[in-house]
Amino acid sequence: MLLHKARLNGDSVTDMYAYFRKFGVKKADILFTKDSGMIPQNGLLLDTILSYLEMSTTLELELALGRIPSGYEQTYLKNVKEIAKLLESNHSSERKTVQIPSEPYFSSDHGKLYNGDCVQLLKLIPDESVDCVFADPPFNIGKEYDDGVSDDKSFSSYINWCMEWLDECVRVLKPNGSLFIYNIPKWHTYLSSYLDGKLNFWDWIAVDMKFSLPIQNRLYPAHYSLLYYVKGNKPKTFNPQRMPLQTCRHCGGEVKDYGGYKNKMNPLGVNVSDVWTDIYPVRHSSTKNRKFNQLPVKLLDRVISMATNENDVVLDPFGGSGTTFAVSELLNRKWIGTEMGNCEIIKDRLENKAMDIELLKKVYEEKNKLFPDKVKELRRKNGFWLAEDFITEEECPNEPEQITIPLP
Ligand SMILES: C[S@@+](CC[C@H](N)C(=O)[O-])C[C@H]1O[C@@H](n2cnc3c(N)ncnc32)[C@H](O)[C@@H]1O
Structure with missing residues (x-):
């Protein structure tokens, strides 16, 4: 002010x-x-x-x-x-009159990317036309982005700006669609109370943050928050996500005591909770598309697989390096997005999918399995139980949705 x-x-x-x-x-x-x-x-x-x-x-x-x-x-x-x-x-x-580019910067069979300010560009999107919104805005912590992108707004300008794009996201979300926002807890305390009158709070997911720096006189910041809201009484799509049981990487034994219930464990893995400790930041230059923030494919796969089905529409107002769009393409979802900075990186990524295909394959090596194949081998070798030891053919659970990742 x-x-x-x-x-x-x-x-x-x-x-x-x-x-x-x-x-x-x-x-x-x-x-x-x-x-x-x-x-x-x-x-x-x-x-x-x-x-x-x-x-x-x-x-x-x-x-x-x-x-x-x-x-x-x-x-x-x-x-x-x-x-x-x-x-x-x-x-x-x-009301300001704005110039909105009507032509997308890039389009594919699955989606359209617009280059510009999301607050303006979101106005192009019709009411109630999107199944899921995923937004990973700048956290207002003074990070460097492309020219024209500010990450150092005052407290009230940042909150007001978030309210502006959130209003548009709420408008375009279909009834019972899902909205996810990735940010630091500080901002989410405010954004959450703003959204409370408009959408239905579903979950606050703590995404374990690796390699962060300690801040003097504060508790060590160890999680990002992923807010999950629904437009209506319940999500139109909620596909439970499963992950492997945590095991020791040396011997393959369980790291927690599961209280003797091993014969009741679902061979497709354990239900994902609201604390995600298995997401690792993208740091290595071989998998990083740009010098600024980039979320891992695994995070977007989990959100998109959980909250949408094939051919549903996913919106991301802060495209960044294009992770949401790349995962949407590979999971056969439609998508629409905006990015104010460099869109060439996103275009390039979507035209050359080999790296994302490899990353997603790795995610699926572990997904919906109580023990990934390598862990299974190790457990057999060391005499630990496997799910197969307890189930008969009739009890075999239905296979979860399988994805067919297009080969490069
Ligand atoms: C945290 S990054 C998103 C990273 C992305 N999730 C990924 O995995 O690559 C935020 C992005 O929002 C973009 N941005 C900031 N303000 C914007 C605005 N008003 N409209 C559109 N994009 C904006 C920045 O240029 C930056 O690339």
């Missing part, structure tokens, strides 16, 4: 800091409010923020940030009709 006001005043960011310095407010305190979104309760910082914004009360500031402070709910509720009228009457003049 301060930056917005600075822009309105024709001030540079340095001018804005100079204004605060004049009143004895340190830059570090301003940066704290920018990053935390917290309004100071009282004191010099609050007074100077209000005077810079030309506001007289904290109430004005709270309203400007879209918050109704506690104690004002009754008055607010009594006046919603008038407030709605006031907002509606000004809304049409606020």
